[in-house]
Amino acid sequence: MADSSVCSACGAMLPLPDLAGLQTCPSCGRVTRSEGGPGWPAPPVQAPDPASQWSAPAPIPGAPAAPPTPPPTPSKRPGASPSPGRLIGCAVVPIIVIVAVAGILVAVLRSASSSNGGSSGPGSVAFDRSSSLITLSGSVQVVASSAERTEVIAVTQDTDTGSAVRRLARIRFTAEGSEELWHTDPIDDSAYRAQVAVVGDTLFAGIGDDLLALDAGTGEQRWTATLSDKVTLGCERCFSAVGDHLVVRTTDAYVASYAERSAEPLWTRRLVSPQGSISVVGGRLFVVDEPESDDQLTAVQTVDPATGKTVRTVTPSCEPTARLPWSLQLSPGDPVREIPGAGDVLAVFGFGESCAVRWNPGTGAIRWATTFAESGSISQDGVVVGAHDVVAPSTSSTIAVLDLETHESRNLEAPADTTVVPAQIVGRTLVAGSATNRGTPKRGLVGWDLTSGERTWAVRLSGDPELIAPDPYFSSDALFEGSPRVLLVPDGDDLRAFTFDGEQRTFAVATVDLATGDLRGGARRGFLSRYDAGTPSLTVEAVLPDRVLVSIDNALQALPPDGNGTVVGFPDGH
Numbered sequence: 110m111a112d113s114s115v116c117s118a119c120g121a122m123l124p125l126p127d128l129a130g131l132q133t134c135p136s137c138g139r140v141t142r143s144e145g146g147p148g149w150p151a152p153p154v155q156a157p158d159p160a161s162q163w164s165a166p167a168p169i170p171g172a173p174a175a176p177p178t179p180p181p182t183p184s185k186r187p188g189a190s191p192s193p194g195r196l197i198g199c200a201v202v203p204i205i206v207i208v209a210v211a212g213i214l215v216a217v218l219r220s221a222s223s224s225n226g227g228s229s230g231p232g233s234v235a236f237d238r239s240s241s242l243i244t245l246s247g248s249v250q251v252v253a254s255s256a257e258r259t260e261v262i263a264v265t266q267d268t269d270t271g272s273a274v275r276r277l278a279r280i281r282f283t284a285e286g287s288e289e290l291w292h293t294d295p296i297d298d299s300a301y302r303a304q305v306a307v308v309g310d311t312l313f314a315g316i317g318d319d320l321l322a323l324d325a326g327t328g329e330q331r332w333t334a335t336l337s338d339k340v341t342l343g344c345e346r347c348f349s350a351v352g353d354h355l356v357v358r359t360t361d362a363y364v365a366s367y368a369e370r371s372a373e374p375l376w377t378r379r380l381v382s383p384q385g386s387i388s389v390v391g392g393r394l395f396v397v398d399e400p401e402s403d404d405q406l407t408a409v410q411t412v413d414p415a416t417g418k419t420v421r422t423v424t425p426s427c428e429p430t431a432r433l434p435w436s437l438q439l440s441p442g443d444p445v446r447e448i449p450g451a452g453d454v455l456a457v458f459g460f461g462e463s464c465a466v467r468w469n470p471g472t473g474a475i476r477w478a479t480t481f482a483e484s485g486s487i488s489q490d491g492v493v494v495g496a497h498d499v500v501a502p503s504t505s506s507t508i509a510v511l512d513l514e515t516h517e518s519r520n521l522e523a524p525a526d527t528t529v530v531p532a533q534i535v536g537r538t539l540v541a542g543s544a545t546n547r548g549t550p551k552r553g554l555v556g557w558d559l560t561s562g563e564r565t566w567a568v569r570l571s572g573d574p575e576l577i578a579p580d581p582y583f584s585s586d587a588l589f590e591g592s593p594r595v596l597l598v599p600d601g602d603d604l605r606a607f608t609f610d611g612e613q614r615t616f617a618v619a620t621v622d623l624a625t626g627d628l629r630g631g632a633r634r635g636f637l638s639r640y641d642a643g644t645p646s647l648t649v650e651a652v653l654p655d656r657v658l659v660s661i662d663n664a665l666q667a668l669p670p671d672g673n674g675t676v677v678g679f680p681d682g683h
Contacts, residue, residue, distance in 0.1 A: 234286045236664065236678030238639040241269040244280075244679060246660035247583035249650035250305045252312065252325075256655050258283045259667065262305045262314070265292065275300055277314055277321075279328060280679055282656065282667040287679040291328035293321075302583070304340045304348035306355055311369040313355045315340040315348050320357070322369070334372040337363045343581035346444070349389040351414040356394055358387050364396070366414050376417035382441035390454050393470055395445040407439040409456065411470065421473045425456045425466035427480050437464040437480065444489065448513060449496045455513075457501055463487045465499060465511055481509040482518045490579075495534035498559045502531055510539070510559055519562045527567075529555055530576060532597045535604050538623045540597060542576030543567065552576070554606075556626050568626035570595060574608050577649055585646040585660075587611075597621070598652050600670055605631075607657065607668070611645045614638060618672030632672035637664050 248264035258281055265278045278292040296303075296316060304315040312325040318339050322331045338361035341347040347358035354375065355367045362380040364387055382399035389395070396410045396419075411421040427437040437459045446455045448467070453476065457465045463481040468474060481487070485505035493500045499511045500521075508521040508531060521539070523529045529541040537559045544550045553569040574595035577586065586594050588611025596607040604621040606628055619631030638645060639662050650658040656667040666678040 234675060234677045234681050236637040236666070237680045238637075238664065240680045242267045242680055243639075243663045244278075244660065244665040245275075245301050246585055246646065246648040246663050247650070248302045249658060249660070249665060250303075251651045251653065251658075252279070252305060252307055254653050254655070259653060259656050259658070260290070261651070261658065262303065262312070263665065264296075264301060264303060265289075273298060277303055277323075277328070279312075280665070282658075282677050282679070284675045284677070286681045287667070287677050289680070293323065293328050293330065304345075306348055306350040308350045308353060308355055309369050313348075313350075313367070315357060318359070320367070320372075322367075322372070331370070332372040334367070334374075336365070337361055337377070344386075345581065346386075346388050349387075351389055351394045352392055354414040356387065356389070356414055364417075366417060375415060378412075378417055380441075384440070384442035386442045386444060388445040390445055390447045391452070391470065395454075395470075397439055397441055397443050397445070399441045406436075407441060407443075409439065409445060411473075421470075423468055423473045423475065425458070425464075425468070425475070425478065427459070427464035427466070427478050430480060432483070433462045433480065437462060446492070446494050446499075448494060451496070451513075455494060455499060457487060457489070457492055457499060460486050463501060463503065463509065465501075465516070467513065467516070477516045479511070479516045479518065481511060482520045483507075491531055493531045493534055493539075495559075497537060498534060498539075500531045500534065500539055500559075502529075508539075508541070510557075510562065512559075521557050521562060522564050524555065524564075524567050527555075530578060532576060532578075533599050533604055534559070535599055535623060536602060538565075540604060540621065540623070542578075542595075542597075544575075554621065554626055556623065565624070566626040570606075570608075570628075572608070572610070577647075580649075583648060583650070585648045588645045588647055590644070594647060596649060596652075596657070598657060598670065600654070605670065607672075609636070609647050609659075611647075614645065616668065616672070618668075618670075634672060634676060636661055636668075637666045637676060637678040638662055639664050 244263040249261045251261050253260040260281045267274050274295050276292040279290040300316045306313045310325050312323045314321045318336045320334045336359050338359040341358050341360050358364050362383045365374040365377045380398050385398035394412045394414050396412050406424040409423045410419045413420050439458050443458045454470045455467050466478040467476040485503040487501040487503050491502040501509050511518045526547045527543050528546050529543045531541045533540050539557045541555045543555045544552045552573040555567045557564050572593045574593040577594050577596040590612045593610045598605045606619050608617045616636050617633040619628035645661050648660040
């Protein structure tokens, strides 16, 4: 039998169990149930109705029986009157007993509430895991956020009436708790995610081929329209607010624009290629589509969202070189990317070789166009753009980095027998997830100085957690025993690592030392869950400066960015 006085998670000494038989570790917050005798701890007892005034405390099932009344002492004479001192003593004893019983009831009720409320330890808001209302994992989209609050739209499901009813709901998170601000009428019972955008005081929601215009403050439906096809899945930019308009790309490769007060589209446009794409950067709408004739280069068109007219055209390309005897041009579907803090935009593209072009979107003037160092075809999903550098992994298992000022390119050296995935650029440091590709995978992090291109460190992480990569479809990761996951979260000039452990049902937050790769300090907490056993399922919903939103088994919760603040679940039971 395990030592019940030592925490099985961190080895710290545990306090004595409370009346519910629970021991909470003062170091990591893990809650352990002590093996008590049968029938104890007792279940919580409902308090008497205040309307009945005072009544005898309800008995506690399973509590030890009261000892029998002792016989009278030989010195007491039958019929003798008690002295004043004895009268006082007899009055005090019942008061003490009542206070003691009341204290026991309060302690039991509090312990039961902590045990059944889904609390993740000190600093957590109670989570009502018994509620019939849940949020669907992967359905959450942020519509407003600040240090004080975050508001999201989610698909909720309620089984209170015996059948599952799904709705859209606006939910607010603060440090004190969570609340549903409003919900819509029932939506299709197969809907699991709605694309959302806010224009003025109208919240647009796309569910399948239905477009809903809702009052952003109340959720009241203003109008509804039927799109030409379903909203493109896995494409956040395909349902976007552009100025005072909503622009939607559907799966049949049509683009349409809507204003707030009308269900009729302002214009529609049929893309030539089924792969044609739209991008929204800096309040501008860009369309990348197949040219009308084969002798033309694929262009980036800046489109007026109010009229659908093309106001500017740019044709990014790289000229032939000694290594590459043909020019490189865009393909329909390639995205236009923002350069943080610069006002310029960037396109990275190519097949066999890769090209990058930077231009001013206001004038269309191209700043420069250059090819990457020998890198093969790039993986668009893995491109990471920082304020000074762009990093592009390639199909040849190399990572190319391009300086956005000098437009000089170099390949980054990875550790031997290791696959690396770029994750975050912090300042001029690139941090990537790593996994050995020979034998049993050993996972960790690798760091490069992008100023010099030198690899500065490579570390193996405890537990070999697998990196959580951005997923446009917001799918879930199963937290199997012995298979934790790690999420890298930028925090200004710092980088934090969130490690989720399904076996311990905890998350740990530490700061990545960008000079050495070591994990410094941090906190380890229990996450909120609807279940005490089984394999948890994790979905990262949103990473924000002040909160990290995740769903664990459809339990939506806001985690503090440093691990030390309040963990808030929805619904919180208040």
